[in-house]
Amino acid sequence: MSDKPETEHVDCTDCFALPGSDNTRIVYVKTGGGISETWHTPDCPQLTIMQINWEESAKRVKEQDAWAKDVFPAAHERLTQAAAAMPDDTAAQPFIAALTELVQARADTTGFVVLHRWAEILERHFPPELPDPDRTTE
Numbered sequence: 001m002s003d004k005p006e007t008e009h010v011d012c013t014d015c016f017a018l019p020g021s022d023n024t025r026i027v028y029v030k031t032g033g034g035i036s037e038t039w040h041t042p043d044c045p046q047l048t049i050m051q052i053n054w055e056e057s058a059k060r061v062k063e064q065d066a067w068a069k070d071v072f073p074a075a076h077e078r079l080t081q082a083a084a085a086m087p088d089d090t091a092a093q094p095f096i097a098a099l100t101e102l103v104q105a106r107a108d109t110t111g112f113v114v115l116h117r118w119a120e121i122l123e124r125h126f127p128p129e130l131p132d133p134d135r136t137t138e
Contacts, residue, residue: 005029005033005034005035006034006035007034007035007036007037008030008034008035008036008037009037009038010036010037010038011038012038012039012040012044012046012047013046014040014044014045014046015040015041015043015044015045015046015047017039017040017041017044018039019039020039022041022042023039023040023041023042024039024040024041024042024044024047025037025038025039026038026039026040026047026050065111072107073107076103076104076107079099079100079103080100080104083096083097083099083100094125094126095125097125098121098122098124098125098126101121101124101125102118102121105117105118105121
């Protein structure tokens with residue numbers, strides 16, 4: 001039995017390129033598993049459009065990241081101040097505390113809070129209900 005996923009070859013509807021040293025291979029991992037590959041010639045219109053879209057997406061991500069890095073510190077400070085001003089007995093307190101801690105965890109990283117950190121914070125502020133030992137079930 002092979003661990004190598006099955007590869008589906010999809011023909012480009014513009015250039016109908018085959019595998020070759022001058023051609024470009026585009027590979028996608030399919031949602032249900034397996035791999036889809038398409039080959040393109042250097043002058044293929046579909047390949048050119050994909051490259052333009054990738055470059056535009058990368059540019060947009062860089063712009064969004066720069067904006068977020070500029071805005072985040074002040075927004076984080078406003079959240080912290082608003083959370084501190086809330087009375088401790090408010091019903092929303094666990095939500096406020098969890099959100100504040102999650103945002104602080106984001107501020108303490110390079111931009112990504114790992115799932116186990118999220119789970120730790122949420123478990124602390126929203127612990128599972130433990131069974132009541134004084135209450136018997138029939």
